[in-house]
Amino acid sequence: MKDVKSQASKVAAPGKPGRLNTEIQSRIGHQLRAMYDDVVRQGVPDRFAELIKKLDAPGPSGDPAKNDGRD
Amino acid sequence: MPLTDSLRDDILASVPSLRAFAISLSGNGDRADDLVQETLLRALANIDSFQPGSNLPAWLFTILRNLFRSDYRKRRREVEDADGNYAKTLKTQPAQSAHLEFEEFRVALDKLPQDQREALILVGASGFSYEDAAAICGCAVGTIKSRVNRARSKLSALLYVDGADDFGPDDTVRAVIGGSGG
Numbered sequence: 001m002k003d004v005k006s007q008a009s010k011v012a013a014p015g016k017p018g019r020l021n022t023e024i025q026s027r028i029g030h031q032l033r034a035m036y037d038d039v040v041r042q043g044v045p046d047r048f049a050e051l052i053k054k055l056d057a058p059g060p061s062g063d064p065a066k067n068d069g070r071d
Numbered sequence: 072m073p074l075t076d077s078l079r080d081d082i083l084a085s086v087p088s089l090r091a092f093a094i095s096l097s098g099n100g101d102r103a104d105d106l107v108q109e110t111l112l113r114a115l116a117n118i119d120s121f122q123p124g125s126n127l128p129a130w131l132f133t134i135l136r137n138l139f140r141s142d143y144r145k146r147r148r149e150v151e152d153a154d155g156n157y158a159k160t161l162k163t164q165p166a167q168s169a170h171l172e173f174e175e176f177r178v179a180l181d182k183l184p185q186d187q188r189e190a191l192i193l194v195g196a197s198g199f200s201y202e203d204a205a206a207i208c209g210c211a212v213g214t215i216k217s218r219v220n221r222a223r224s225k226l227s228a229l230l231y232v233d234g235a236d237d238f239g240p241d242d243t244v245r246a247v248i249g250g251s252g253g
Contacts, residue, residue, distance in 0.1 A: 024227045029195055031176045036196035039091035047104070048086050048111060052079055055115050 074118050082114060085128050088197060089135055095192045096139050098181050110135040126203060133207045136189060179229040183222050190218035
């Protein structure tokens, strides 16, 4: 199919028609994980550590989930 | 089950990946942290319904995903406005190649339909199995596989193929690439 071929030729390293180019897919996977892991590496912000700690102690209200820990 | 120390530690240990998921979904750090906070509150308030021994991260991700979707419907118009402003900001920022590539990817990811974006993130970044991702999204395993494939194919078209006009305007991405020279 000529149309498919002309489209594929625009990709850096053309793959088989109907199949995704493996090199491109590996770059996409790498970028996706880089973006995600960048946030994961930030760890647990104090805001959330304190929230969980606060909820651990029984609050005076008797319904700890209502104390959302916001300032 | 009751909130034991070890369960609390496990929930805390899930916070970094919950944040990464929330930011990937919403594209907005402040909103993502609000989502995570709301997720933690819901989880702790409903901790009795968590089945001991089942997949805690998947349970937490399900809560966050459902919160995001109900929130998203409410904020749809607001988000569309924000997209326009975000694109303008990108064009005027000084180009730094690593940052640029990251932004380019971010913009492309934001163009995916929500179903495809969340499936791709869950499987491709969070490392969930297709089965877990299907449980989180409340759909069939085959549906997740197909969404992930479509997401990958669309991203490769947006990022690596010239003239991907079938996928709607990608002037932002092109403007950013074009502006990086010199």
